[in-house]
Amino acid sequence: MCVQPSFIIGTNNEDGSYNFAPITWVSVTSEKDNDYLLVISMFGTKRTRQNVIRTGIFSVNLVSSDMLELMDYFGTHHAKDGKKDKILYNVCRGEILDVPVLDSSRWVYECEVDKSIETG
Numbered sequence: 001m002c003v004q005p006s007f008i009i010g011t012n013n014e015d016g017s018y019n020f021a022p023i024t025w026v027s028v029t030s031e032k033d034n035d036y037l038l039v040i041s042m043f044g045t046k047r048t049r050q051n052v053i054r055t056g057i058f059s060v061n062l063v064s065s066d067m068l069e070l071m072d073y074f075g076t077h078h079a080k081d082g083k084k085d086k087i088l089y090n091v092c093r094g095e096i097l098d099v100p101v102l103d104s105s106r107w108v109y110e111c112e113v114d115k116s117i118e119t120g
Helices: 047-055 065-076
Strands: 007-012 018-023 026-032 035-040 057-062 091-093 100-102 108-112
Touching: 007 047, 007 065, 007 100, 018 047, 018 065, 018 100, 047 057, 057 100, 100 108
Parallel strands: none
Antiparallel strands: 007 018, 007 057, 026 035, 057 108, 091 100
């Protein structure tokens, strides 16, 4: 078993509201010198993936143990079922990009899509 940190991806919906979803398949690769890229694996027709494809931007919020209930909530409640507002959490906007960020996350990446690869 390969244990990986958990993240909550934040995206902008078409109506300007935000959407969050847990993603555990996040890793880092080096491009050149001190540059690096996050590699995120998403598939299917979920709103998070659709938002990333549509906008090209998203936040990656590191989950700490005090955020496990929130991660579980986002993982069990889907955007197609309505707004995810049955649990209390605070959201702000990114410092660099216009992406939703969870106040409770201790480490946040604000990302722009550099490349997308369909693997089938």
